[in-house]
Amino acid sequence: MTELLTAAQMRAIEQAAIASGEVTGLELMERAGRGVVEAIFEEWPELATTSHKAVVLCGPGNNGGDGFVVARLLKEWGWEVEVFLYGDPEKLPPDAKVNYERWGELGETFAFSGTFYHPERRVAYPDVFFDALFGIGLTRPVDLGEEYADTAESVPGDGLRGNLRHVAIDIPSGLCSDSGKVLGAPFLADMTVTFHGFKHGHLLDFGPTLSGKVICKDIGLPAGVGSGAFGNFPYSDRVTSAFDRELQFDQVMRLAKTRVKTPHDDVHKYTHGHALILSGGPGKTGAARLAARGALRIGAGLVTVGCPQTALWEVASQVTAIMCRPLDGAPGLTEALEDERINALCLGPGLGLGADTQALVLAALKATAPRGPGSSPGQDRSEHNPAAPAPEPGPRPTSTAAPAPEPGPRPASTTPPAPEPGPRPARAVVLDADALTRFERNPQVLFDALHQGCVLTPHAGEFKRLFPDIAEKLDAPATTGPAYSKVDATREAAKRAGCTILFKGPDTVIAHPSGQCSINSSAYERAAPWLATAGSGDVLSGMITGLLARGLHPFDAAGTAAWLHTECALSFGPGLIAEDIPEELPKVFRALGL
Numbered sequence: 243m244t245e246l247l248t249a250a251q252m253r254a255i256e257q258a259a260i261a262s263g264e265v266t267g268l269e270l271m272e273r274a275g276r277g278v279v280e281a282i283f284e285e286w287p288e289l290a291t292t293s294h295k296a297v298v299l300c301g302p303g304n305n306g307g308d309g310f311v312v313a314r315l316l317k318e319w320g321w322e323v324e325v326f327l328y329g330d331p332e333k334l335p336p337d338a339k340v341n342y343e344r345w346g347e348l349g350e351t352f353a354f355s356g357t358f359y360h361p362e363r364r365v366a367y368p369d370v371f372f373d374a375l376f377g378i379g380l381t382r383p384v385d386l387g388e389e390y391a392d393t394a395e396s397v398p399g400d401g402l403r404g405n406l407r408h409v410a411i412d413i414p415s416g417l418c419s420d421s422g423k424v425l426g427a428p429f430l431a432d433m434t435v436t437f438h439g440f441k442h443g444h445l446l447d448f449g450p451t452l453s454g455k456v457i458c459k460d461i462g463l464p465a466g467v468g469s470g471a472f473g474n475f476p477y478s479d480r481v482t483s484a485f486d487r488e489l490q491f492d493q494v495m496r497l498a499k500t501r502v503k504t505p506h507d508d509v510h511k512y513t514h515g516h517a518l519i520l521s522g523g524p525g526k527t528g529a530a531r532l533a534a535r536g537a538l539r540i541g542a543g544l545v546t547v548g549c550p551q552t553a554l555w556e557v558a559s560q561v562t563a564i565m566c567r568p569l570d571g572a573p574g575l576t577e578a579l580e581d582e583r584i585n586a587l588c589l590g591p592g593l594g595l596g597a598d599t600q601a602l603v604l605a606a607l608k609a610t611a612p613r614g615p616g617s618s619p620g621q622d623r624s625e626h627n628p629a630a631p632a633p634e635p636g637p638r639p640t641s642t643a644a645p646a647p648e649p650g651p652r653p654a655s656t657t658p659p660a661p662e663p664g665p666r667p668a669r670a671v672v673l674d675a676d677a678l679t680r681f682e683r684n685p686q687v688l689f690d691a692l693h694q695g696c697v698l699t700p701h702a703g704e705f706k707r708l709f710p711d712i713a714e715k716l717d718a719p720a721t722t723g724p725a726y727s728k729v730d731a732t733r734e735a736a737k738r739a740g741c742t743i744l745f746k747g748p749d750t751v752i753a754h755p756s757g758q759c760s761i762n763s764s765a766y767e768r769a770a771p772w773l774a775t776a777g778s779g780d781v782l783s784g785m786i787t788g789l790l791a792r793g794l795h796p797f798d799a800a801g802t803a804a805w806l807h808t809e810c811a812l813s814f815g816p817g818l819i820a821e822d823i824p825e826e827l828p829k830v831f832r833a834l835g836l
């Protein structure tokens with residue numbers, strides 16, 4: 243599991259290391275520049291000879307300082323290097339100034355005014371163009387003139403760029419490192435070399451489009467949550483990600499091995515939970531059937547589709563291992579839920595936007611709300627304190643599913659598991675699609691009924707209907723950095739709703755009211771744009787429901803299902819339709835060694 247950093251967190255880590263006397267800012271800058279040079283030689287070994295050329299564009303801050311280090315190292319390696327500075331050398335911060343002067347012993351620095359493709363320039367046809375204009379210190383839109391904008395935005399491989407490799411230092415200039423939003427004319431990189439940890443902006447919004455391939459270089463700062471550096475941040479401030487496929491195996495293996503695969507002799511189907519998926523009427527049952535298939539394949543012991551009597555034959559004729567039962571309106575649902583073995587519900591896919599849907603959702607939430615003192619709906623919302631650490635794992639309430647065995651020894655990792663965000667209620671509910679849209683006119687009615695066992699899975703349109711003010715902030719063009727991000731928006735929504743929110747997209751963000759947050763990125767080596775196909779969200783809802791039936795905490799169920807959903811898409815490849823996703827799960831589980 244990879245920890246992602248904001249600009250403020252990165253600064254705090256650097257400052258703590260410098261203040262402790264372990265390292266100086268100058269040493270960190272030297273390691274950063276060295277890391278960039280190493281990364282380009284690793285990526286393009288053909289460049290590790292003396293006969294190459296570089297242009298380095300340095301900015302007015304420490305990102306520019308990294309650029310001067312790169313220029314010096316490459317010159318010493320024997321390259322022909324030309325350096326431009328945007329800004330006044332006298333105003334450079336101290337470490338950047340030292341490196342400006344060190345570079346000055348080897349070569350000249352030209353003032354940059356947006357024209358590095360000037361005919362008089364000396365280094366013609368460079369092999370690498372380095373962007374060291376702005377890093378995590380971008381505070382306002384980049385405006386360096388039209389010529390810069392044309393160059394920065396030109397597409398790799400086109401006539402202008404040819405074989406020229408564009409390398410961004412830390413983050414492409416113009417990309418906000420917290421939000422992935424664009425501020426002015428952004429730089430389009432083939433590769434970005436960042437330091438110590440990935441930044442939120444590498445994964446969110448435009449981040450993957452502008453960053454190319456992202457390489458993270460160690461610059462000797464203390465690593466890992468347990469080491470003290472990240473330990474200064476409460477869990478409520480941390481964001482994890484499945485950015486690195488290998489690293490995410492840690493998390494999924496731990497959850498899946500102990501929860502999906504239960505090594506008990508006495509297991510039977512009820513120990514794996516019973517999921518109930520509600521369906522719409524005739525002609526509208528496909529979405530619920532897709533969700534049901536996802537729930538069953540991911541490991542729920544039993545899955546039932548509850549549908550109006552009028553749709554019973556339509557459902558029954560198309561399911562086999564999945565059961566179906568007539569279930570008409572809220573009274574029918576309340577009666578069905580008298581069976582306490584049903585421990586996870588999914589409402590929304592194909593349910594329709596009629597009054598029935600609202601009544602069904604409210605009946606489901608009422609029947610599943612945790613009972614007993616201190617467990618009323620909205621509890622998370624009213625007690626949430628964003629500054630406080632996430633609660634320690636509480637005792638798991640009794641459930642019809644057998645208690646999962648404790649995780650075995652963890653594989654070596656720098657990141658210990660996050661505490662679970664509070665106890666998991668005995669019954670859980672996933673709300674998606676129509677179950678969310680139905681509350682567009684009065685979201686507060688929904689929020690008042692939600693409880694900690696709920697997961698809402700909106701796409702951008704549904705998110706906007708429930709949280710219009712938050713969506714407005716998120717959609718507003720960024721004018722200052724760091725800008726309001728999808729992480730901020732999802733956290734704010736989770737706090738307001740009092741439950742886990744999974745905000746879909748290529749950058750799916752999952753947040754719990756405690757602040758705990760993760761990003762499931764379907765970008766870079768996990769890019770699977772073919773997941774944007776009708777019904778794939780319905781399958782995801784079902785997969786989350788299946789994991790909830792298996793006893794996972796809502797936050798874990800949402801994150802694990804989102805990760806597996808992308809893995810299924812990657813494993814299947816282009817051409818995928820929603821039906822293929824659940825059918826790919828066994829292959830994905832096998833590849834994980836389950």
Ligand SMILES: NC(=O)C1=CN([C@@H]2O[C@H](COP(=O)(O)OP(=O)(O)OC[C@H]3O[C@@H](n4cnc5c(N)ncnc54)[C@H](OP(=O)(O)O)[C@@H]3O)[C@@H](O)[C@H]2O)[C@@H](O)CC1
Pocket residue numbers: 256266267268270271272274301302303304305306307308335337375376377378379380381382383384385411412413437461
């Ligand atoms: N020891 C360390 O600290 C290490 C740091 N490292 C490196 O430092 C980078 C962070 O450095 P940084 O904090 O100096 O910020 P940086 O991104 O260079 O920009 C700040 C300057 O830009 C200016 N500015 C902002 N937006 C602007 C705009 N649109 N148009 C024009 N100007 C604009 C801004 O002006 P201001 O907003 O203050 O007016 C300020 O002058 C980090 O990304 C990493 O690469 C590594 O070496 C590891 C060790």
Ligand SMILES: Nc1ncnc2c1ncn2[C@@H]1O[C@H](COP(=O)(O)OP(=O)(O)O)[C@@H](O)[C@H]1O
Pocket residue numbers: 675701746747748750764769770771772773774775776777778779780781782807
């Ligand atoms: N470009 C993309 N790359 C990867 N995943 C995507 C992309 N676009 C959408 N998705 C994922 O596909 C699913 C689509 O869900 P949704 O919008 O609810 O569609 P539907 O209602 O048709 O099921 C979500 O899991 C979302 O995260």
Ligand SMILES: [K+]
Pocket residue numbers: 305373374375376377410411412413414415
């Ligand atoms: K940069």
